[in-house]
Amino acid sequence: xxxxxxxxxxxxxxxxxxxxxxxxxxxxxxxxxxxxxxxxxxxxxxxxxxxxxxxxxxxxxxxxxxxxxxxxxxxxxxxxxxxxxxxxxxxxxxxxxxxxxxxxxxxxxxxxxxxxxxxxxxxxxxxxxxxxxxxxxxxxxxxxxxxxxxxxxxxxxxxxxxxxxxxxxxxxxxxxxxxxxxxxxxxxxxxxxxxxxxxxxxxxxxxxxxxxxxxxxxxxxxxxxxxxxxxxxxxxxxxxxxxxxxxxxxxxxxxxxxxxxxxxxxxxxxxxxxxxxxxxxxxxxxxxxxxxxxxxxxxxxxxxxxxxxxxxxxxxxxxxxxxxxxxxxxxxxxxxxxxxxxxxxxxx
Amino acid sequence: xxxxxxxxxxxxxxxxxxxxxxxxxxxxxxxxxxxxxxxxxxxxxxxxxxxxxxxxxxxxxxxxxxxxxxxxxxxxxxxxxxxxxxxxxxxxxxxxxxxxxxxxxxxxxxxxxxxxxxxxxxxxxxxxxxxxxxxxxxxxxxxxxxxxxxxxxxxxxxxxxxxxxxxxxxxxxxxxxxxxxxxxxxxxxxxxxxxxxxxxxxxxxxxxxxxxxxxxxxxxxxxxxxxxxxxxxxxxxxxxxxxxxxxxxxxxxxxxxxxxxxxxxxxxxxxxxxxxxxxxxxxxxxxxxxxxxx
Numbered sequence: 001x002x003x004x005x006x007x008x009x010x011x012x013x014x015x016x017x018x019x020x021x022x023x024x025x026x027x028x029x030x031x032x033x034x035x036x037x038x039x040x041x042x043x044x045x046x047x048x049x050x051x052x053x054x055x056x057x058x059x060x061x062x063x064x065x066x067x068x069x070x071x072x073x074x075x076x077x078x079x080x081x082x083x084x085x086x087x088x089x090x091x092x093x094x095x096x097x098x099x100x101x102x103x104x105x106x107x108x109x110x111x112x113x114x115x116x117x118x119x120x121x122x123x124x125x126x127x128x129x130x131x132x133x134x135x136x137x138x139x140x141x142x143x144x145x146x147x148x149x150x151x152x153x154x155x156x157x158x159x160x161x162x163x164x165x166x167x168x169x170x171x172x173x174x175x176x177x178x179x180x181x182x183x184x185x186x187x188x189x190x191x192x193x194x195x196x197x198x199x200x201x202x203x204x205x206x207x208x209x210x211x212x213x214x215x216x217x218x219x220x221x222x223x224x225x226x227x228x229x230x231x232x233x234x235x236x237x238x239x240x241x242x243x244x245x246x247x248x249x250x251x252x253x254x255x256x257x258x259x260x261x262x263x264x265x266x267x268x269x270x271x272x273x274x275x276x277x278x279x280x281x282x283x284x285x286x287x288x289x290x291x292x293x294x295x296x297x298x299x300x301x302x303x304x305x306x307x308x309x310x311x312x313x314x315x316x317x318x319x320x321x322x323x324x325x326x327x328x329x330x331x332x333x334x335x336x337x338x339x340x341x342x343x344x345x346x347x348x
Numbered sequence: 349x350x351x352x353x354x355x356x357x358x359x360x361x362x363x364x365x366x367x368x369x370x371x372x373x374x375x376x377x378x379x380x381x382x383x384x385x386x387x388x389x390x391x392x393x394x395x396x397x398x399x400x401x402x403x404x405x406x407x408x409x410x411x412x413x414x415x416x417x418x419x420x421x422x423x424x425x426x427x428x429x430x431x432x433x434x435x436x437x438x439x440x441x442x443x444x445x446x447x448x449x450x451x452x453x454x455x456x457x458x459x460x461x462x463x464x465x466x467x468x469x470x471x472x473x474x475x476x477x478x479x480x481x482x483x484x485x486x487x488x489x490x491x492x493x494x495x496x497x498x499x500x501x502x503x504x505x506x507x508x509x510x511x512x513x514x515x516x517x518x519x520x521x522x523x524x525x526x527x528x529x530x531x532x533x534x535x536x537x538x539x540x541x542x543x544x545x546x547x548x549x550x551x552x553x554x555x556x557x558x559x560x561x562x563x564x565x566x567x568x569x570x571x572x573x574x575x576x577x578x579x580x581x582x583x584x585x586x587x588x589x590x591x592x593x594x595x596x597x598x599x600x601x602x603x604x605x606x607x608x609x610x611x612x613x614x615x616x617x618x619x620x621x622x623x624x625x626x627x628x629x630x631x632x633x634x635x636x637x638x639x640x641x642x
Contacts (some may be wrong), residue, residue: 053415125462125463125465125466126462126481126483127481127482127483128481128483128484128485128486129388129389129390129480129481129483129485129489130388130485130488130489131485132485135485138406197468198468198485199467199468199469199470199471199472200471200472201472203386203388203390233378233380233391234380234382234388234390236382236384236386237384237386237390238383240382240383242385243383244383254468282465285388298378299378300378300379301378301379301380303380303381303382304378304379304380304381306381
């Protein structure tokens, strides 16, 4: 029997692409995707369920669909996406419900993959150059997004201890850049000028969006357990990131940076959340060797990811943003998946 | 806590890892479109070359640095260099780093207090020129994995933060962290006694209230301020004669890469190195006829 996968956050960039990747895998028998928004990419056989991450719905889905693998891509790692309150609901309560649903008596779940972020390490002047997976962060979390991710990871840690029969994979991704994904960092680099904190030129690490999807697929397919940092090789100064992208840098004052940033945010000239402003001061590096030792190969280095983004950016600046080619239509999707009129195996 | 060890153990990463043979195609190095030469430690060889050009005359003609026992510094493999620390803005770190880099042709990574990273411009420059934050993870990687020379001042900011009247009296050697660093990395400690730094920028008084307000370890008023004025005096050193003596390397017969080492053993070793350094400093001072001419 093939694998039966539940993807949370199907409407997110990662959920959609992960579902596309798994659809290509003949070993995957069934894919259910959960989200409150419709999928943004075209899917062939994934079943979309419009639902939030409440415990009762999740546990019913897990049992009814006999889910053996959960891919949790719904953790929000970009605090510009939602308010602090909603962030807490999604990251902390959502994860708690999901793990509770996966650990009910007789639940068929055998693997859980969680997509977290290197934000859990923070960014501080006391940091080492490279964080290994075991290295503790050097100070308490200062932002809501960091504490919510830490709390979610805490629930996962408890789950792993209580359920030794489940393969638990926790992936911590560095800042993502790529051809399509929109993050606070990519938006900052999309304009002609990007901010920097005067007197600081931190070393920053990136991971390319394609490598992220390939990594999620890799650990899911091979059942790789443990905590893994996911990031391209090397770190590069923010000034170099800007020159690769062809962006000019404008200084923010090094004292009261957040105070100075507030009016700029109001004017819409700056959308960097405070965790990114800290990153622009001290940077962050995560050691990616454990995942490589597990057999994963990256296609891009940190600088390669930036260059990839820069090429896509130049295209966008020339021809404009391409409109989405796909919009989810409930009836159309239902027709192709379930109508007796559709011939599903033409060769047979 | 970001990650508990128990979680790592509970999920046994190695147990389920598929052993995939890596194909030759992916072994080729990835395309890495870097524009600058800033490495993972934040150093830039280009900027370091420029700095060496500027610093060379200061090293040769101003401080007239003299080394004893330089051959005791290993020419290959990792080693932890340990020295006494002095002068309001420490002049000993660049002297040791420049000296060994010029004489032995080996780079030296200077570990400094994290607080450095919070200073705009200065912190960035320090990193580009070869300074690294004194985090045990950084030291381990440099010493054990990259087999480099690492320089550390066990007194920390207490060394340069002391008054001129306490010159050449070693402060407490922290909590012996430097000994643990060397033990974990399996490298020898090479102590270096430095004479001359104390007189290059003597601290006459300190302004604790200002230090607290600025969030820095100390704010000194130096003799240089009185002689050269408040601006130039902050940067200009007196031309004291520098003499450095490299002591015999200390090795530890303990297995490397341990999580912890016996605290008493660590403190004993730290204290014995401190005593050796102190004795050698006194010995060098007995022979010194002049602060300016050695």
